[in-house]
Amino acid sequence: MSRLSKTPEQPIIPRIKYNTILNVLMRGYHVDKRPITSYRPIEIVFNVAPKAEGSALVRLGNTQVIAGVKMEVGQPYPDTPNEGAIIVNAEYIPAASPSFEPGPPDENAIELARVIDRAIRESKAIPLDKLCIVPGKKVWILWLDIYVLDHDGNLVDAAMLAAMAALSNTYIPYYEVLDPDTGAIKVDKLRKKEPLPLSKYVVITTIYKINHALVIDPTAEEESVASYRLSVAIDEDKRIVGLQKTGLGSMTEKEIDEIISLSLAKADELIGILKSVKSQSSS
Amino acid sequence: MLKNADGSAYVEFGNTKVIAAVYGPREVVPRHEELTDRAIIRCRYRMLSFSTSDRKSPAPSRREIELSKVIREALEPAILSHYYPRTAIDVFVEVLNADGGTRTAGITAAALAVADAGIPMVDLVAAVAVGKIDGVLVLDVNELEDMFGEADMPLAAMPGLNKITMLQLNGVLTPQEFKQALTLAMKGIKQIYELQKEALRRTYVEIGEQIV
Numbered sequence: 001m002s003r004l005s006k007t008p009e010q011p012i013i014p015r016i017k018y019n020t021i022l023n024v025l026m027r028g029y030h031v032d033k034r035p036i037t038s039y040r041p042i043e044i045v046f047n048v049a050p051k052a053e054g055s056a057l058v059r060l061g062n063t064q065v066i067a068g069v070k071m072e073v074g075q076p077y078p079d080t081p082n083e084g085a086i087i088v089n090a091e092y093i094p095a096a097s098p099s100f101e102p103g104p105p106d107e108n109a110i111e112l113a114r115v116i117d118r119a120i121r122e123s124k125a126i127p128l129d130k131l132c133i134v135p136g137k138k139v140w141i142l143w144l145d146i147y148v149l150d151h152d153g154n155l156v157d158a159a160m161l162a163a164m165a166a167l168s169n170t171y172i173p174y175y176e177v178l179d180p181d182t183g184a185i186k187v188d189k190l191r192k193k194e195p196l197p198l199s200k201y202v203v204i205t206t207i208y209k210i211n212h213a214l215v216i217d218p219t220a221e222e223e224s225v226a227s228y229r230l231s232v233a234i235d236e237d238k239r240i241v242g243l244q245k246t247g248l249g250s251m252t253e254k255e256i257d258e259i260i261s262l263s264l265a266k267a268d269e270l271i272g273i274l275k276s277v278k279s280q281s282s283s
Numbered sequence: 284m285l286k287n288a289d290g291s292a293y294v295e296f297g298n299t300k301v302i303a304a305v306y307g308p309r310e311v312v313p314r315h316e317e318l319t320d321r322a323i324i325r326c327r328y329r330m331l332s333f334s335t336s337d338r339k340s341p342a343p344s345r346r347e348i349e350l351s352k353v354i355r356e357a358l359e360p361a362i363l364s365h366y367y368p369r370t371a372i373d374v375f376v377e378v379l380n381a382d383g384g385t386r387t388a389g390i391t392a393a394a395l396a397v398a399d400a401g402i403p404m405v406d407l408v409a410a411v412a413v414g415k416i417d418g419v420l421v422l423d424v425n426e427l428e429d430m431f432g433e434a435d436m437p438l439a440a441m442p443g444l445n446k447i448t449m450l451q452l453n454g455v456l457t458p459q460e461f462k463q464a465l466t467l468a469m470k471g472i473k474q475i476y477e478l479q480k481e482a483l484r485r486t487y488v489e490i491g492e493q494i495v
Contacts, residue, residue: 003327003343003348003351004325004326004327004351004373005325005326005327005348005351005352005354005355006316006323006324006325006326006355006371007318007321007322007323007324007325007355007359007364009318010318107348107349107351107352108352110345110348110349111349111352111353113345114345114346114349118453122434122453122454122455123455230450235455238457238458239455239456239457240452240455240456240457240458240461241452241454241455242452242453243436243450243451243452244450244451244452245356245447245448245449245450245451246356247356248356248359248360249360250360250440250441250444250446250447250448251446251447251448251450252445252446252447253445253447253465253469256447256450256465257462260458260461261458264458
């Protein structure tokens, strides 16, 4: 029975706290006094794990997520001989919250990884053909691993920011093709060849329905009383490159319309932040 | 469909063939999983090993784990689970043959199976995907169309209440295309809803005749 997806246990929140959260949100503010459609302060630290080919730590209020990229040489898939591959994994480490348990990734972690994987893949943010070393024989396999370090709500947005920041910070290790016929190559991971080509930034903005309000970036406490959330992945060209509804509630078409317009506006802001921290770090 | 299950249903969308079975409300094993104010819904989506062109390993894939959750969350808003505290409602979705849209066929079948089990619901749930192929939005994509298309957007709704219970997008849509896709999907869902109601009515007319 362990592989069944089951209704999660609802957190027990004292009624007085529950009412306070709803009252404050209905007045248009988060419990920490910012407007309901604004993010908490976002901090991005690059290269937190120097042995990784790219890494970044994102702080979103008290939420902390770390993402790292490892590049390995592997064989291409038979149907795409000229393309590398991306593999995304996510883990909620037990240190991040009293409700996270050690063990293999659960359905929430798998969902998070797959949502981020689809957003990167479908938007073609990473041109996979640029990860080809010897066509049909050797390609780069890009392992993107995301760890939630501290959970205070809105993990999807934070994880996507961390993933993008890590990718923008990734270097392809130095390599030489010794023999294109056999696919023999020499790799020196201590040297960098070139930055990983990144064709565009993609971000995810998740909008939470809490009581009658559409809320951005809730804390863990606020998030626990949400009826549903809709994660919207948006790229630099303002296209929708992924959607995922999560939670026990249901949405009206009108709400979805509002969520999409809100997401488009907020995505601009997040992409702006990614670009500005990147240019500061490289200057 | 199945004799032992409390409710079951079989649904075909073209070559996509899906069986859903429901057991419950029944005792929760292990007991610590029960909730004191409602039934828990447990769901497993699975593809039979021969349902795909390359044999699918019977071990649960990450995709199946995600879809089990997505299907459960698509059904939860429709089920009046507060009527059955401390119980479990188990939903099993088995894909016999996969040709695109297995999760949407699975949801459509699962909702029927829950209704067939006599579990009170606020509405049925019907589901369908909209795809984009060569820039054209199409309803209910098959596997080939999904593979070569630019987008696949599965949607589930309670058509009587106009409430959407599941929405995913795998691919790229402009905000305008998304709006059109949503309208198209809702139109398709209303058609499926009529077929669902008809199937339920037919079943109970037959049962009624047997009793008389």
